[in-house]
Amino acid sequence: MEQNNVKIEIYGADIICASCVNAPSSKDTYEWLQAAIGRKYPGQPFDIEYIDIEAEITDPRQNGIAEQVKNDEYFYPLVIIEDEVIGEGYIQLKPVFNELEKHGFIPA
Numbered sequence: 001m002e003q004n005n006v007k008i009e010i011y012g013a014d015i016i017c018a019s020c021v022n023a024p025s026s027k028d029t030y031e032w033l034q035a036a037i038g039r040k041y042p043g044q045p046f047d048i049e050y051i052d053i054e055a056e057i058t059d060p061r062q063n064g065i066a067e068q069v070k071n072d073e074y075f076y077p078l079v080i081i082e083d084e085v086i087g088e089g090y091i092q093l094k095p096v097f098n099e100l101e102k103h104g105f106i107p108a
Helices: 026-040 060-070 093-102
Strands: 006-012 046-052 078-081 084-088
Touching (some): 026 046, 078 093, 084 093
Parallel strands (some): 006 046
Antiparallel strands (some): 078 084
């Protein structure tokens, strides 16, 4: 079975969210997830994108989600896999891995 690239989006900002004092920054979360997914599922295709909610966003869907984050409808970092919200604020690997496995990822 051929796998499509799974789309992973991480929304965040340079400032650590107020309720996430001891949590890693959004950018650190992005890098950590990228590395963890690559280690657990080597050779399996995924696209991971970091979206800075403070930057200009040209994609209307992503801009809408960024606005929701800015309006405190979501905490950040916000992790979305294939349009499904997986986690916000303090991100844990288990829900991310569970969602990837729903999309056909097989752990190494």
